[in-house]
Amino acid sequence: MKRLLPDWLKHYRADKLSGDLTAGLIVTVMLIPQSLAYAMLAGLPPEIGLYASVLPLIAYALFGSSMTLAVGPVAVASLMTASALAPLAEQGSAQYIALAAQLSLLSGVMLLAFGMLRLGFLAYFLSHPVISGFISGSAILITVSQIKHLFGISSASPDVVGTLRDLITGLPQANPATTVIGLGTLVFLVMARKWLALWLQKLGLSASLAGLLGRLAPMAAVIASIAIVSGFNLAQDAGVRIVGNVPRGLPALQLIMPTSEGMAALWLPALLISLVGFVESVSVAQSLALKRQQKIVPDRELLGLGAANVASALSGGYPVTGGFARSVVNFAAGANTPLAGVVSALLMAVVIAAFTDLFYNLPQAVLSATIIVAVTSLIDVSTLKETWHYDRADAFSLLATLLGVVLLGVEAGVILGVALSLAALVWRSSHPHIAVVGRVPGTEHFRNIERHKVDTLPNLLALRVDESLFFANAALVQSKIETLVARDPNIRFVLLLCPAVNQIDSTALEALTQLQSSLQAKDIKFMLAEVKGPVMDRLQGTTLGQRLEGLIFLSAHDAFCYVGRQSPA
Incomplete structure (x- = not known):
């Protein structure tokens, strides 16, 4: 039995426990609004985001190699899920939910297979400019798609241009109460991101504690908005759109196997989600590991992320990967081992089992503001400037990927960026110095x-x-x-x-x-x-x-x- 345990658990020391418990609690507070928001971004009911925040964390802790990577729902994977499933089923329907679980299963199986075949070097097949362009384009796409919720405007347009047109024409009909809540939350979160930590330091808190509390501003916005909507009955009297009923209770464990038609429709999105999620997770994990002179094993990361996605499918979730913001908070909060993720998973299970009723009056506008503030920081202008001055071919690959994602869609943008990178590589090799x-x-x-x-x-x-x-x-x-x-x-x-x-x-x-x-x-x-x-x-x-x-x-x-x-x- 001991041989089956991960190394960090075999050699666990009691002095690490306090840091892991503290980090697990703080990440849970951050994860609750994110999981609800990212599920909405993926076109899924809010509880699906909660389900994807329990078993995947435990599975990664057993198989992954990073001590501080925080796995769960993230913005880019949520967008890719919505992009893949929108043509196949109506958002929020039982078929859509089943397809999301199947997409997670396929992604997990692919990652596990890559890990067993020791294909960790695949992390280097997507160049940094392509990844930067993809994430920046995704951030723009996500931001545009969420603006409508800040004003309570409806838009069924599938593309950016149509969505912007609907926003402009629909502004005169914007819901006043929703607009105040949405824009107010947006301003609060932006100010909290920039200045809250500094204000808290002036009040006497340490820099590390002030930084952690500053990152928990979304949870404060959630609590305050629920209290305001409930106290003034804004859902009924002012037409503020709310999350509504979030089913209480842990999900039933089951694997929904895809049909042959489902496999044909989902294999490419699953592959892209796997590759992008793996590259993003490894880059985050490596950057944090270097600060503590720790080592990341890419093949183990494939196994860990693969197990996390299979676990998500088993518990009715959707594709997950390592999140940058949560991982940074996990690291700063003192996480020493993946036990911090296990603690978060157990706390999330308690929330799902007993406290989901508290989210009934949560305004959708607050979740949208949370998503917008989270993803706008992902728009990477500095890399574009650097590559433009250093290597125009890489800069064009970045721009092509960004524009491809925004104008053509997620899958087309990634494929276009990769194709241009390979074309640039072949061109350079065919014209040697x-x-x-x-x-x-x-x-x-x-x-x-x-x-x-x-x-x-x-x-x-x-x-x-x-x-x-x-x-x-x-x-x-x-x-x-x-x-x-x-x-x-x-x-x-x-x-x-x-x-x-x-x-x-x-x-x-x-x-x-x-x-x-x-x-x-x-x-x-x-x-x-x-x-x-x-x-x-x-x-x-x-x-x-x-x-x-x-x-x-x-x-x-x-x-x-x-x-x-x-x-x-």
Whole structure:
């Protein structure tokens, strides 16, 4: 039995308990309004968000590797769930709820399979600009979709442009009480995010405690708004839309297996939710782990998130992943181990079992304000500025992903961003940097003749290619060398330096063989230098390798000296 326990639990010490209990309580207070709000964002009844905040936390604690990652409903996964299920069923219907659980199940199974196959390196397949563009685009999409609830305006438009049009035309019919509550909550949360911690410090609280209390402002808004709506009977007398009845009691445990039609419709959204959620979770977990010199194991993270999503499906929830804001609060509150997440799960279970009646008069506008304040901080302008100045290709990938998510939808935006990133990668690889080099005087170092003062030999063309040679760039490299040779009739030696060449595929091998034959016909010797061991192993036994016997040098300096000896005095 002990072998089945996670390492953190095997070696648990009593001195860690107080931090875990405190963090578990504080995260629960933060998780309650978030789980209700994100369920609404996903198009699900509010209790589904609560259900997704119990078993997934325990499952992750058993299998995950992060000591402080807080798993549960998050904004981006909620948006992706709504985007995937909207064409398949009516929001809030029994079929929609069942599909959400099936989506979580498929996502969990995929993550578990990736973990068992040790595919943690998949975390690096989505570039940072694509992730940044996706999250920023999602944040804009979420913000636009929630503004209507701040004013009590109805809009059934599925796209951003239509939603904005409905908002503009519907503003004259906005509900006054809802508008006051919604905008008032929005202003309060924005002010609390910026200044509440500072005000609390001026009152004498420590910086860490003031920061934690500042992050709990959404719960204060929930309590205050419920009291106001209940006290003035605003739901009946003023038409304020409220959450309504939230069923009391823990969910029944069952797995709803998807049909073949459901599999066909859900596999791609499940895959995208899995990849995006995994990348987001690993980045959060790693950033927090570094602060304590801890280690994150990506393959374990796949297993932990996979188990969490299967557990969510089992308990009637929807896809979950690690949340940035909750994880930061969990860390700052003193969480030492995943027991903090188990404590949160147990407290959430108590809330579901006995206290859901308290949420009946919670205004939807307050949940929307909570979502808007949470997601607007995810709009990453700084990364766009940095990539625009450093690498325009990455900047275009970021912008394309952002605009794709906003205008075309979540799945299309991700696919577009990934496609552009791969296209940029292929383009860079197919246009490698090729430098004509010479020897730095008095050294054995070779540098670009356009950047440094170097010595050259009149009958030697020495080039360095800064990329592996493969089918996409082989012809370009061959053409570049032949063009430079044609310009100078004095060249009798061509030296190709390969310090950055990690592979030569069959197409590139054929191109180099043709190049050697062409140069030999002109009485020009073709030579290689600084060839890596694995590449050299593959060249041996080839026609090119046999022809270049004695003409492959350990260093550029050796080749330079060889040419000097071969040249007439």
